[in-house]
Amino acid sequence: MTSPSESRARSRAIGGMKFGDHLCLPYDNDLERRSALFTFVSDGLAQGHKVVYVSDGVAPDAVLGWLREEPEADLVDFDDALKNDHLVILPAESAYLATGRFDPDEIVALFGTHLEMALLQDHSGLRLTCEKTFSLRGWPGSDRFAEFEEKIEQIFQTMPVSAMALCQYDTRWFGRRSLERLLAVHAGGNARVDDVHDDGTLRIAPRFTPPGLSLHGTIEESSLPALSGALATLAERTDLLCLDLSGVGFCDMAGLRLLLDARISAEGRERQVMLREVPESIVELLRAAGWEGLPGLYVEEG
Amino acid sequence: MPMIGTGTELLVHREFGYDRDEDFLEAGALFLGTRVDAGETLVVISAADRFAALAERVPWPLQCLDAREWFDTPARTLSALVGLGREKWWPAGGVRVLAEPVWDGRSPAEIREWKRYEALINVVFAGTPTRMLCAYDRRTVSSGVLDAARRTHQGEHYTDPVRFSAECDRAPLAAPADPIASRGFRRGDLAALRDFTGREAAGLGLTRTFPLVLAVNEVATNIIKHGSGVGSLWVWSDGEQVVCDLIDHEFLLDDPFLGFVPPDPSRTGDAGMWAVRKLCDFVEIRTGSTGTLFRLRVRL
Numbered sequence: 001m002t003s004p005s006e007s008r009a010r011s012r013a014i015g016g017m018k019f020g021d022h023l024c025l026p027y028d029n030d031l032e033r034r035s036a037l038f039t040f041v042s043d044g045l046a047q048g049h050k051v052v053y054v055s056d057g058v059a060p061d062a063v064l065g066w067l068r069e070e071p072e073a074d075l076v077d078f079d080d081a082l083k084n085d086h087l088v089i090l091p092a093e094s095a096y097l098a099t100g101r102f103d104p105d106e107i108v109a110l111f112g113t114h115l116e117m118a119l120l121q122d123h124s125g126l127r128l129t130c131e132k133t134f135s136l137r138g139w140p141g142s143d144r145f146a147e148f149e150e151k152i153e154q155i156f157q158t159m160p161v162s163a164m165a166l167c168q169y170d171t172r173w174f175g176r177r178s179l180e181r182l183l184a185v186h187a188g189g190n191a192r193v194d195d196v197h198d199d200g201t202l203r204i205a206p207r208f209t210p211p212g213l214s215l216h217g218t219i220e221e222s223s224l225p226a227l228s229g230a231l232a233t234l235a236e237r238t239d240l241l242c243l244d245l246s247g248v249g250f251c252d253m254a255g256l257r258l259l260l261d262a263r264i265s266a267e268g269r270e271r272q273v274m275l276r277e278v279p280e281s282i283v284e285l286l287r288a289a290g291w292e293g294l295p296g297l298y299v300e301e302g
Numbered sequence: 303m304p305m306i307g308t309g310t311e312l313l314v315h316r317e318f319g320y321d322r323d324e325d326f327l328e329a330g331a332l333f334l335g336t337r338v339d340a341g342e343t344l345v346v347i348s349a350a351d352r353f354a355a356l357a358e359r360v361p362w363p364l365q366c367l368d369a370r371e372w373f374d375t376p377a378r379t380l381s382a383l384v385g386l387g388r389e390k391w392w393p394a395g396g397v398r399v400l401a402e403p404v405w406d407g408r409s410p411a412e413i414r415e416w417k418r419y420e421a422l423i424n425v426v427f428a429g430t431p432t433r434m435l436c437a438y439d440r441r442t443v444s445s446g447v448l449d450a451a452r453r454t455h456q457g458e459h460y461t462d463p464v465r466f467s468a469e470c471d472r473a474p475l476a477a478p479a480d481p482i483a484s485r486g487f488r489r490g491d492l493a494a495l496r497d498f499t500g501r502e503a504a505g506l507g508l509t510r511t512f513p514l515v516l517a518v519n520e521v522a523t524n525i526i527k528h529g530s531g532v533g534s535l536w537v538w539s540d541g542e543q544v545v546c547d548l549i550d551h552e553f554l555l556d557d558p559f560l561g562f563v564p565p566d567p568s569r570t571g572d573a574g575m576w577a578v579r580k581l582c583d584f585v586e587i588r589t590g591s592t593g594t595l596f597r598l599r600v601r602l
Contacts, residue, residue: 220523
C-alpha cells in the first residue's frame with residue numbers, strides 16, 4: 001500500500017464523484033468506511049440517483065442501522081428511499097451468486113439490468129457500491145473476481161454510462177499484492193472521504209483511528225475561522241482527538257493555540273489532544289511558547 | 303503585572319563586587335553555606351573552573367551550570383530559570399543561586415539587554431522562593447555594568463524595574479546598515495512576507511532561517527490584528543547578526559515587559575512575544591510618538 005499522502009495524488013473525494021466513475025475505497029476501519037458510504041448514499045439520494053448497495057456478510061438491516069447512526073443521518077429520509085425503491089440494499093449472495101457460482105459476465109449483466117431499471121424508474125442514473133470481501137471466501141468461481149473488476153472497468157471506460165461504482169475494499173482482508181492488483185484495475189483511482197475544508201491554503205480532512213483531523217498546508221491568521229469550525233464539528237464526539245500535522249508547512253502561534261485549546265470541548269469537557277507527526281518547526285514553536293508540557297497534550301514528533 | 307510566585311515568598315536578589323578570586327569563593331561559599339532549609343537547592347552558575355573550589359567549601363551538593371552556556375540570551379536564560387524553578391527548585395523548597403553573568407565579548411546593545419535582564423529578575427521571580435546572589439569581578443567588568451548592578455539588585459540604589467527598563471529604551475538603536483531589503487505588509491500578505499524574510503535572511507548568510515521567519519510572522523500578525531493593521535519590514539545585517547525591523551507607524555505599546563513575563567504553563571494564554579523573544583537572540587522594542595519598532599536579531 002502507498003502512504004496516505006502518496007495515494008492522495010490519485011484519490012478523489014466521494015462528494016466529487018460523477019457518472020462514469022469506477023473508484024475503489026480502501027479502508028481499514030469502519031468509522032472511515034461508514035462516513036464515506038454515508039456521503040455516497042446520501043449524495044445519490046439527494047441528486048435523484050438510484051442507489052444500490054451490495055452488502056457482504058451483514059444483513060441489509062445492519063447496513064441501514066449504521067447509515068442511520070451517522071452524524072447527519074437525520075437529514076436523510078431512509079424509509080421513504082427504501083419504500084420508493086430509491087435505495088436498495090442487497091446481500092452479496094443474492095447479487096453475485098444467483099446462479100450458484102460467481103460468474104463475471106452474469107454479474108455485469110445484472111448491474112446492466114439495475115441501471116436500465118433505474119432509468120425506467122425515472123432516476124437520472126445509478127450509484128452502485130459493493131463490499132468486496134466475498135471474493136476471499138472460496139465461493140465457486142470467485143477466483144474470477146479480478147476478471148469481473150476488469151470487465152466493469154472496461155464498460156466504464158468505453159461506454160458513456162449514467163452510473164458510478166464505488167468498490168469497498170477492507171484492506172485487512174487482502175494480501176498486499178492481490179490488493180494492489182485489484183486497486184490498480186480502477187483507473188480512476190481511489191475514493192476518499194470528503195475534505196472538511198479546502199481553500200487552497202489549508203486543507204482539512206477527517207481522520208478516524210483515532211478520530212480527529214489531518215491538516216495540510218498553511219495555518220495562519222487567515223485560516224483560523226475554518227480550523228475553528230472544523231474543530232467544533234468534532235466537538236463532543238470523542239475524548240481523544242488526533243491531529244495529524246504531517247502535511248503542515250507552516251503554523252503560527254494563534255493556529256497552534258487553537259489546536260491546543262481543543263483540549264477543552266465547546267461544552268467544557270476535558271479531552272486528550274494528540275499531535276501526530278509534528279514537523280520540527282511546530283515542535284520548536286511549542287517549546288518557544290512553553291506549551292510542550294500542557295496537561296492533556298501528547299506530542300509525537302514527525 | 304502577573305507574578306509567577308505565590309506572593310508569600312520573598313525574592314532575594316543581591317549583588318557583590320570582588321577584586322580577588324579568593325574573595326569570590328569566600329563570599330559565594332558563605333552565601334551557599336547558609337542554607338536554611340534542607341529542601342533548598344544550591345546552584346552555581348559561573349565559569350566552570352570555579353566549581354571545584356566552591357564544592358570544597360560548601361558541605362552540601364551543588365548543581366553547577368557553566369555560565370558561558372547558561373547566559374545564552376536574556377529571554378532563554380529567564381525561560382530556563384523559570385522552567386527549573388517551576389519543575390524542580392520551588393516545589394522542593396526553594397533555590398539559592400550564586401550567579402556570575404558573562405560580560406566580556408558582548409556588544410554594547412547586548413550589554414544593555416543583559417542589564418535589563420537583571421532588572422527583570424526582580425519582576426519575574428517576585429514572590430518565588432528564590433535567593434540569588436550575583437557576582438561582579440571589578441577587575442574586568444566595566445563601570446557602567448557595575449553601576450547598573452547596584453540599581454538592578456536589592457540595596458540602597460535599587461531602582462524600580464519599570465524605570466530602569468525605560469532608561470534602557472532611551473538608548474538609541476543602531477542605524478540599519480546597507481543593503482536593506484524592505485517591504486510593506488497588511489492583511490493577506492503574511493505568506494509573501496514569510497517567503498521574503500526567509501529569502502533575504504538566507505541571502506545575508508543565515509543558515510537556519512525558520513525561527514526568524516516564525517518570529518517575524520508573529521510580530522507582523524500582531525501588527526495586523528492588534529496594531530494599525532499596516533506595517534513595514536526591513537531586513538539587514540550588521541555583519542554579526544541578521545536584523546529584522548518591523549515598524550508600525552501608529553501603534554503604541556504600553557507594556558514595559560512585553561514578552562518577558564512567562565506564561566502560565568498549564569494554559570495557552572498569550573505567549574506570542576514570549577515565544578518571539580526565545581526564537582530570536584535579541585529583541586529590542588521602541589515605542590514613542592512615531593509608532594513602534596520591533597527589532598529582531600539572530601546571530602549569524
